Each structure stands twice: as C-alpha cells, then as structure tokens.
Amino acid sequence: MAKCELCKSAIAENFLGKLFGTVIKDAKGKKHGICSECQRKFKKEEILSKL
Numbered sequence: 057m058a059k060c061e062l063c064k065s066a067i068a069e070n071f072l073g074k075l076f077g078t079v080i081k082d083a084k085g086k087k088h089g090i091c092s093e094c095q096r097k098f099k100k101e102e103i104l105s106k107l
C-alpha cells in the first residue's frame with residue numbers, strides 16, 4: 057500500500073486503485089505520494105520543502 061511521504065501513514069485507495077490523496081512531483085520530477093490529510097493542511101510548496 058502507498059504511504060504518505062509526509063506523515064508516513066498509509067494512503068487509502070479506492071476500488072480502482074486511485075489514491076485518496078495526491079501525487080506531487082518535485083523539481084527533479086520524482087513523484088511523492090501525499091495523503092489527503094496532508095494535502096489539506098499544507099500547500100504544495102510547503103510539502104516540497106518538507107520532503
């Protein structure tokens with residue numbers, strides 16, 4: 057199961073395998089899974105600065 061790279065908790069998936077959360081790309085194009093909770097709490101720039 058995918059994990060949130062900020063809070064390290066598991067990210068739930070729906071029946072299609074889509075994450076309840078988001079995937080953001082950093083400056084190098086690497087993808088990071090972020091849960092919907094962290095997505096709500098932080099702006100994209102803040103998330104990237106914490107990774």
Ligand SMILES: [Zn+2]
Pocket residue numbers: 060061062063064065090091092093094095
């Ligand atoms: Zn999280």
